[in-house]
Structure formats: C-alpha cells, structure tokens
Amino acid sequence: MPSYTAPTKDLQFVLHDVLKVTESKTPGYEDLEPDFTSAILEEAGKLTSEVLAPLNAVGDKEGCRLENGVVYTPKGFKEAFEKVKEGGWTGLDMPEEYGGQNMPYVLGTAVGEMFSAANQAFTMYQGLTHGAASAILAHGTDAQKDTYLPKMVSCEWTGTMNLTEPHCGTDLGLMRTKAAPQDDGSYKISGQKIFISSGEHDMADNIIHLVLAKIEGGPEGIKGVSLFIVPKFMVNEDGSLGERNGVSVGSIEEKMGIHGNSTCVMNYDGATGYLLGTEHKGMRAMFTMMNEARVGVGMQGLAQAEVAYQNAVIYANDRLQGRAVTGAEAPEKAADPLIVHPDIRRSLMDQKSFVEAARAFILWGATMIDAAHRAEDKDADGLVSLLTPVIKGFLTDQGYDMTVKAQQVYGGHGYIEEWGMSQFTRDARIAQIYEGANGVQALDLVGRKLAQDGGKHVMAFFDLVKGFIKDNAGQDAEFDAAFLDPLKAASKDLQFAGMYFMQNGMKNPNHALAGSNDFMHMFGHVCLGLMWAKMGLAAKEALKNGSGDATFYETKLATGRYYMARQLPATALHLTRIQSGADTVMALEAANF
C-alpha cells in the first residue's frame, strides 16, 4: 500500500524563504511566524498521513453504497471525519464569528494540499462544504449566515454545489431546473442535477445543497439563473432539524476514480429552496468563489502528483533491477536499484521539479487571494483572476501526467490495483474535468482574462517577470545562465503568443482560440519557471547565510536547473503551434472527422 509523508519542510520553505509571508502587509499574515505555521503543518501532517492516507485505498476499493435512499461511505470515513472536525480543520480559514479560526487562505491552502494528497475523495466532503459556506458567507443574508454557517464551518452539516444537468454542463444557459416562487418568499425547486459530489452520505446531520435553477418567467438563458439554498432537512426556527425536504438521491455514478466520494444524481421534486443573493444573478454568486474553488482543484493536481512521486521514489530506491550503465552501484546486491537508471531519473526529476514549483505557484496565488479579500488589493485580485485558469488547467493537466509517470516507474506493478499507483492516476483524472473542464479554462484565459481591464493584468505579470530578472541579473553568471536566461526566453515566447493573438484574433477569433490550450500551458511553464527562479534565489541566499540544511538548498538549486533546462523550453513548441494559426485546426467539415 502506498504511503504519504507530509512535505512540511517544503511548505515552510515556500511560505518563509520564498514568499516571506510575515513581511506581507496583508492583515493576518503577521501571525504566520515560522514556528506557528510549522506547528500547524506538523499537526495536519500527522492527521493526514496517519488517519486519512490509510483510508485512501479503502475508499477506492469499497466505494459508496446506496441503499433505500441512504448513501453509506466507506468503512472508517465517518470516524476519520469526526477526527477532522474535532481538530477544527474544517474551519481553519473561516471567520471566528461562525466558529472558524480566521487563518489566512494561504495557510488553508498549505494544509489543503496535505488533505488532498492523503485522500482526495475524502477531502472533497469538506472541500465542497467550504465552497458552499463561502458562497453563503459572500451572498447570504444575516439570517442565512446565522442559520447555516456555524454548522457548516464545523462540518456538522456538509454542503454541495448543484450546477450540471444531464444535457448541460459548461453551457448552463440550457438549464431546465425550475424555481417556483411561493407566498412565503421561498421557492419550490424541481429538476434533476447530476455529478453532485458529496450529494448524499452518512457523515453529517444535514446537507446544504446550493442549487442553480431558473425562476419561472425570468430571462432566457444564463441571465435567468438564480442560486438557491436547499437543505436536505428543513431547519426550524430554533436551529433544530425539521422534516425531510423534497430532495433525494437518484443514484450514485460509477466513476473512473474518487470512489470514496459519493457522486450523486440528485432529484428535486418541489423541494423548498431559499434564494441566495439576487434573483437571476446566480452565476455571479457562483463565480465570486470561483477563483478559490479553481485554485483548490489546481492544488488537487499537485497533490496527487506529490503523493504519486513520493511512492515512485520509494519504489525506485527499493526495487533492484539491472545495473547502472556506468558500472554497478550496489555490487553487493543482485542488481542495482532502479534509481541508478538515467531514464528513471528523468521521470523522477520531471515529477519533482513540477510538484515543488507547482506548490510555490499555488501558495503565491493564495497570497493574492488573501490580499484581495483581506486588504482589498485590486491588483492582486486582477492578477490572481488572470492566473486562476492557469493554476487550474495547467496544474491538473501536468499533475495527471506526473501521476502517469510515477505509475510507470512501477512497471507491471503500477498496473495492479494492489500497489495503489493506479488510484492516483484515476483520482487525478477528475481534476482536469470538474470545476470547468480544462478546455474551458483555456477559453477563459484567452477569451476573457487576457483582455480584462484593458490587458492590465497580463501586462502586470510581464512587468513582474521583467522586474524580477532585472533586479537579480548580473550578480552570478551561473545563476543567470541556468535560471534567468531561460526565464527571459520563455517569457518572451509568451509575449509573442499574446501578440499573435492580438494581431490575428481580431480578424478571426479562432486564431486565438485554436491556440488557447497551448497558451495556457506555456503560461503555466513561465509561472513555474518564475517560481524556480525565485526558489533558486532563496536557496542561494540561504546557502550564503549558512542557514539550515545546505543539502536541502543545494537540492533545490539542482532541481530548478533541471526544470529550466528540460521543461521550460516547452514554451517554444507552444509558440510554434500558436503561430501556425487556426487554418489547419478548422480546415475540416464536421462530417469529415
């Protein structure tokens, strides 16, 4: 069975050596002293590696079971969920007035990586609750907040998000679920929703469904969609639970992975719902927390890559097979460990150099979300809004590929479920799809975010990269050549791609959209390149100051050099594809595929 070790040292490095969180002016960051964050991370690491990780394979094998309208979660989930609640982990970054601990989102994100890596299917129960609670926090009335938030912050009640219907996922304007206004101000919700994660289960007293529906007589299409709170059990005035509402689970989907999470078909048969936010503005209410939700999914890509990588390293050190081409390295053994072979190292370095930079990228993004929420920093809000589709799309695409590489290190054993490597790929696969499939992320990036606020945010990004290079170049020729020069070249590729879109997308938007996936990926590479340059610099400084574990910092530099030499140059290929335009992409009649 695979194991999981929480990467607390790496998280501390990013928070303190790279992002220097305590120097930030964002309110709340003054509390994030290294000792404090270390204590939190160590505690979370213990819980995730000792309690959640061992349940990961159990959840995969056993799955969820629907019997007479009741969904049973896998053995051990309920007890583990109690431990998570007891530890106060579910409300780490939620407001104190609702029982949370009001920690910055960046700390919630660091902890969240561990939870996702240890057990993604399990963690989704609290993750969806966090998302639903955030929506109520942002858009609910005081009464709604008082009714739902304390129980949701503690996860005594869990939450769900109901968007998709059988005939519509991305295009929610086609939605058919109806909301009929009642005299008492409530609505009767009727329709069917599918792919509802954590839709029904046995781990909470109540489930608070957030449901998109169309109020009868409202505007056509997406402009007539509203958001509703639909509790599984009605909540009485005194907060006690009343009768069962008209919502029920139709079936549990058989999925490729995340078997431990109950993905439900939900049927709403005149269920009582309460408008959340303004009528017909449901999409806006849903989207205010989209950055956060999508960063969370990007994190899942990283998290599965991390745990898969950890196990691939263990196997590569344990498994004896063949001899190093340069001469036996373990002559006393029957064969050398796999890790002596250059192609195994190539694969492990791909994984290592990805996960470490992805971690820095996500935590950097989380600091911008904090700055936006806690300090009303509009620039941070704009920049993270631009980067969100990159975090979601690039990190989940790459994260998936890394789990496949980790699985490959195991050879035939990687294909056998017993070893657990298959589960990492099967679980990681969903992150490329949900919360907006990655093609939609690319479309959001190129079709919307690039030009947002007159292109201000993408220009700010380029300035940031340029400024970083300028500030640090010319002091260390080796660092310039290994880190800054490749970053400069990749950033230029990205700028050329943006220019291509500007020059050609006006005439024909297909010239931009045909390159959207490539653009998202090259943007991702530039971001990870920037992260490696920053991490490399931090490592150099630490080495110069003689602080801490020199091997740790030297390993950082070596891993960064690998990324810059082997991964970052992918931007040139993406640029070539983008500059080839839309003609070859759009050439065929639909009938000729």
Added chain:
Amino acid sequence: MPSYTAPTKDLQFVLHDVLKVTESKTPGYEDLEPDFTSAILEEAGKLTSEVLAPLNAVGDKEGCRLENGVVYTPKGFKEAFEKVKEGGWTGLDMPEEYGGQNMPYVLGTAVGEMFSAANQAFTMYQGLTHGAASAILAHGTDAQKDTYLPKMVSCEWTGTMNLTEPHCGTDLGLMRTKAAPQDDGSYKISGQKIFISSGEHDMADNIIHLVLAKIEGGPEGIKGVSLFIVPKFMVNEDGSLGERNGVSVGSIEEKMGIHGNSTCVMNYDGATGYLLGTEHKGMRAMFTMMNEARVGVGMQGLAQAEVAYQNAVIYANDRLQGRAVTGAEAPEKAADPLIVHPDIRRSLMDQKSFVEAARAFILWGATMIDAAHRAEDKDADGLVSLLTPVIKGFLTDQGYDMTVKAQQVYGGHGYIEEWGMSQFTRDARIAQIYEGANGVQALDLVGRKLAQDGGKHVMAFFDLVKGFIKDNAGQDAEFDAAFLDPLKAASKDLQFAGMYFMQNGMKNPNHALAGSNDFMHMFGHVCLGLMWAKMGLAAKEALKNGSGDATFYETKLATGRYYMARQLPATALHLTRIQSGADTVMALEAANF
C-alpha cells in the same frame, strides 16, 4: 455505450495508395489485390464491430472470476471466441501445413488493429497464442510443431508467455524458476510466474505455457535461461489429452484495465516441461519474435486511440453546448455541437492526425517484417529492428495520450464508466508497460539499435527520408512548404540528436541514456511525418488522377497539414532536452529525491 466502426477505407488507402503492396516483390504480396484485401477487411470489420465491440464493456465490468482453480471469462466471450475460430481468423498469417492461411503479416496486422480496437482484452487470448505458436514455429522440433501448432493455429488450444517473476521483470537474469532435467529428456519446472496474460481460462481445451526457467547447474544470470513448453494438460502420443500437469493458477490480478483478460499468478510445482530450442538460449528464442510482438503492442496503442477518437467525434457532433465564437452554426438548435469549438477541434485533429499516420507506420513496419521473413531481406530486417522500439514505445505513449484527449471531449461524462471512455484509457495504459516498459524500449533504441551493424540501419533511415524529399521536392510549392520542409527540419533535429549521442555518449553513456525517451519520441514524430508526407503525396496523386472520393483525399491532405504544423515541430523541443545532457538529470544523490 461506445461503438466501433472498422476503418476499412483507411486501411485500404494505406495498403494500396501508400504502400502499394501488390507492387512489392515479397512473396505472397501478389495476392493482396485491392478487392481481395477489401473482402477480408470488410468481413473482419463486421465481426469486430458486431460481435467483439459489444462485449468490450461487458468484459470490463464483469472481469474474470477464479473459482476452485477454474477461471471463468466474462459472459459472451466463449461464444464470441467460437465465432472467431470458425471464421479462421486465428491462423490468418500462419502456415497452411498447420491449418493457417499463410497470408502476409501485413494483412494480419491490418485485421489485428480491428480486433484490438474492438476488444483488446478479448483479443489478447488469441494474440498470446499467436506469439507462443510463432516461437514454436521458429524453434520447435518437427514433433513439437506437429503436436502443438495445429491446435494453436486454430486456437482450440491457447498459449501464454511466462517471463516475469515477483522480483524480476525487466532484469530476467534474476530469475528463480528452476528446470530439473529428467531421464526421459523432459524437465520438472518449479517456480512462480506473475502477470501471465490469458494464464488460465475456460475458452480452450488446453493451454500451452511457454516458460522461461533456469536449468540447474547452468550459467549464472541471463545466460542460463532456457525456454520450455509446459502444457496445462499432458498431450498423449495420439494427440488426445492426458492428465493435468503440475501447473495451476494462484490468483487473478486486480488491474486498472483489460479486465476481460485473466492476468494470472501461475504456480509451477514440478510441472513437466519440454525444452524449446537450445538450452540456455531461452532469451534468444523469446526475442526472435520480439519485433512482431512489440509491433503488435504498438498497434494496441493505435487501436485504442482509434476507437476512442471515433466515439469522441460522435459525441462532439451530438452534444450541444455553447455557440461558435464566430456566430451560431446551428441557430435552429438550443446550442451548437461541441465540434464548432476550436479547442475541441484541436483535440480531435491531434487524435485523427495521430491514428492515421500511426496506422501507416505500423503497416509499413509489417511489410518490412514480411520482407525479412518471406524474402530474407536483411536490410528490411535491420530497419524494422531499429524501428520496433519506436513503434512500441512512441505509439503506445501517444496512443494513451490520445485516449485521454478523447475522454476529455466528454467532459464529466468521460469520467463516468457508463460512457465507456474511461475503459479506453485504462485498457490503453497497459500497452506502455508490457512487452518491455517504454523506458526499456528507449534504452533498446539508443543503447543498442542505433549502433547495430555499425549504425547502418539508422543511416539507411536517414537516406530514405532524404531520398523521399529529394525525389518529390520542387514540383508543388504548397506541398513542399506544408509537408517536405517540416519533414526535412524534423529529420535534421533527429540527426543532430544522434550526433550529440555519438559525441557525448562515448565519454559518458548517461549523456545518451538521459535523452533516450526524448529520442524515441522525436524518432516517432519523424516517422509519422514521413508517413504523412507519403500519404499526402498519395492523396495528391489520387486527386490528380480523379480516382475515388475527392473529399477523402482532400481530408487526408488537410489532416497531414495539421500534423506537420502542430505535431512534428515537437522534435525541436526533444532536441533541446537531449542537448542539455545528463548533468541536470543525474545531479541528485538518490537520498535527496
């Protein structure tokens, strides 16, 4: 449920317009007239799409079941296997004297693609039998051939290959299975083998296991490995079945995919075995059919990509979601079909341009195997030996990626098992692993095949590409720019990579091996680029001659242009990585991963 339509027109195009098989001097090719191959392909297409494809999901869901030492295959497999046998499909390219039809391997390969695409797990039962029969054909005594081949050619008896043991896969020198010589010339085989495809099942009267084992007292390591025939039931002098041999199934592995095939742990407890070929030369016997077996696995990569692509196209045309950015294309409908969106097209074109060129590549490889076997063409043998790791490694890596892309077109529905797209990815995944994991293919290519016969075969490959360009350039500027120029550039990249290995691999072989995976992939791209140039030329000729369906040929040209513009330039990235050398790859101590 997914469907499968046999690509008979595309196969005919490759056989006749591109490879021009009837013009070949290889004995047997004179029979391959278009009408004849068409009749065979249509018949196979009917069987595979109507009988095998509908059982694919059944096999995945039901899997194989072990009860009291008996393995039960999924419902319907047995009846389908009878139909396959009745049609004579199992001996298509086997010698007539053993009941086969003596067709060229290229035709067996074309038919094999359909079988694999329709139902990979099912097809493995006959595929393994074909492999085992080929080994007996090449190395068996006349008596062995007479005893086993007629029944194996008809698949009344099936076959297996037993290489892997719990502690060794790639490094078979570590093998522990023993063979003790007996007075009657037979051996007693004892040991455990794992990952044995089709190891035990209920579809054949007997199972002929080919087992690698070490004869006691023989040389150490890989030089002491011999190959044995171990029948499940002993075969009497008169060909009737005798008592059960000392071989039994220990368990069936739980795998990520190919659930319809029984992957067994096989226990040999003093089982009677008969030496096949020369003692201690078991690896050589195994490897004589390796080219064929690995081309067959490469074909599985293509086959899963093909069937996944077909279903992605159907879904992209059916599913209404969003509007074309250039204006509604189906204004009478609630939304446009997915296929209007540029990023969906990009994905479909990636898939289409891969499968069509991969098909040509494999069939070209098969013609070389025929030339080697039927005309003792040493050059063809050398070239296909060089290209075999490329066919196996590149086509299964890319084939898997294409199934993932096809799955992605389905959005959330791609993740739900009911739609069947997940199975294509899960089944395709094994082809990257078995018959030599792809890292081993890359090692074989760079560490062994490149320098084989003084580098003669790789030089022949470059001459072939150069000659093709020279013969066809200067006649059509558009064709030169779209096809020949990119091919020339990619081929140059490949040559530069080869030169880098020569110049640096001598000093330190890690400089070559750290680039082996990239080299295999860039070689694959150049091969597919060559195939597209050849297919483009054939399409141009057909259009000029006014023969056949103009749309078909124009679509070929358009698809080729896509590959040349968007996929082939990947060679430059691979070259960059290769030229960065081994230093960043090998920098870390094993303990620092």
